[in-house]
Amino acid sequence: MDKYATPQISDRVYALGATDWKRRVFDALAPTPIGTTYNGYLVKGDNKTALIDTIHPDFRDEYFGKIEQLLGSTPVDYVIMNHAEPDHAGAIPDVLDKFAATLITTKKGAELAGLYYNVPQDRIRIVKEGDSVDLGGKTLTFHPSPFIHWPETMLTYLPENKLLFSCDFFAAHNTSGLFDDEADDVILWAKKYYGEIMMPLAKMGRMAMDKIRKLDVEMIAPSHGPVYRHPETILAEYTRWTNQMTKPKALIVYVSMYKHTERMVEVFVEILRNKGIEIRVFDMVGTEPGELAEHLVDTRALVLASPTVLGAMHPLIQYAGIMIKTFKPPLKYGMFINSYGWGKSASAHGAEFFDSAKIENVGIIEVNAAPGEEDNQNLREAAAVLADKILADT
Numbered sequence: 001m002d003k004y005a006t007p008q009i010s011d012r013v014y015a016l017g018a019t020d021w022k023r024r025v026f027d028a029l030a031p032t033p034i035g036t037t038y039n040g041y042l043v044k045g046d047n048k049t050a051l052i053d054t055i056h057p058d059f060r061d062e063y064f065g066k067i068e069q070l071l072g073s074t075p076v077d078y079v080i081m082n083h084a085e086p087d088h089a090g091a092i093p094d095v096l097d098k099f100a101a102t103l104i105t106t107k108k109g110a111e112l113a114g115l116y117y118n119v120p121q122d123r124i125r126i127v128k129e130g131d132s133v134d135l136g137g138k139t140l141t142f143h144p145s146p147f148i149h150w151p152e153t154m155l156t157y158l159p160e161n162k163l164l165f166s167c168d169f170f171a172a173h174n175t176s177g178l179f180d181d182e183a184d185d186v187i188l189w190a191k192k193y194y195g196e197i198m199m200p201l202a203k204m205g206r207m208a209m210d211k212i213r214k215l216d217v218e219m220i221a222p223s224h225g226p227v228y229r230h231p232e233t234i235l236a237e238y239t240r241w242t243n244q245m246t247k248p249k250a251l252i253v254y255v256s257m258y259k260h261t262e263r264m265v266e267v268f269v270e271i272l273r274n275k276g277i278e279i280r281v282f283d284m285v286g287t288e289p290g291e292l293a294e295h296l297v298d299t300r301a302l303v304l305a306s307p308t309v310l311g312a313m314h315p316l317i318q319y320a321g322i323m324i325k326t327f328k329p330p331l332k333y334g335m336f337i338n339s340y341g342w343g344k345s346a347s348a349h350g351a352e353f354f355d356s357a358k359i360e361n362v363g364i365i366e367v368n369a370a371p372g373e374e375d376n377q378n379l380r381e382a383a384a385v386l387a388d389k390i391l392a393d394t
């Protein structure tokens with residue numbers, strides 16, 4: 001029995017990836033509660049063999065064991081670097097040491113391969129849109145897609161198999177199965193990943209989707225998570241996400257010190273719910289800001305709720321605000337609700353946040369200490385105004 005699992009995912013295409021069961025956070029930002037996978041692939045032509053990306057360097061021994069198991073003494077001829085981040089490109093120096101292979105990447109990729117991995121430029125072949133390499137009965141065509149993620153990012157297509165190697169595009173930190181039809185919560189995990197990584201660059205993602213639509217894609221092999229052998233669903237979701245289509249949905253992000261702000265949030269929740277708005281509520285005490293990314297992908301409105309602390313929004317709300325701006329979500333409408341003691345200045349900061357995040361400021365509600373009946377009525381009316389804005393957009 002073979003030592004390693006090297007499943008054939010398509011004719012003469014093998015998965016070489018590793019599962020990092022223990023990893024609990026990615027980019028020091030995104031929660032990965034069930035770990036992640038680092039997917040690499042091997043394509044065997046009649047004459048030549050190519051690796052599609054490599055592996056996180058922590059898994060290099062396993063990776064080389066898999067290559068040897070599949071190839072024996074046959075060499076690797078090409079390494080395709082779709083993306084230069086170390087979780088996929090980190091083993092490139094080892095591969096180039098072991099094999100007299102050529103690294104294929106974009107012009108920017110060549111620069112980053114030199115910078116990160118000291119790859120000599122004479123080991124690199126630079127490709128541009130539509131270039132290809134013939135492996136003998138298998139062809140790899142290259143489609144640079146800068147800034148769908150990093151500037152060097154490229155998609156690689158194998159027309160004989162109608163297979164797209166998409167690197168981080170369509171990826172997911174999902175360790176629950178090799179194929180989409182074997183894995184759990186495929187779209188949920190993909191949406192989290194999109195929110196964390198791809199959402200800030202949605203315009204470039206749209207351009208990549210236009211490019212992908214012109215290819216005849218029956219399988220997508222990304223760099224994390226399951227291989228899509230039924231790619232229609234993820235393609236449809238990515239079309240919606242990259243087009244920044246939002247739902248009648250509101251995200252309520254709050255912190256409460258004496259439950260005054262929380263009581264204000266509760267009024268909002270009731271009204272928005274009664275108006276048929278889908279809502280998600282996050283108390284930032286105990287919420288990792290990375291958890292917000294998934295919900296920002298298709299949410300139309302944001303309610304920020306904070307007490308005043310030393311003349312500003314609570315630091316956890318400031319932090320959440322920084323994260324939300326970083327993710328560049330398609331939020332359209334915002335409302336700030338605030339409970340203050342002796343100073344109102346947090347509200348000015350709330351307004352500044354919406355301005356700088358290019359979110360329409362629908363209103364600011366301030367309450368001195370605990371909300372009374374008149375305050376609650378103001379909150380109900382404000383929530384109704386926000387709900388009408390959200391619904392008018394559908």
Ligand code: FEO
Nearest residue numbers: 085087149168223
């Ligand atoms: Fe999975 Fe951008 O590296």
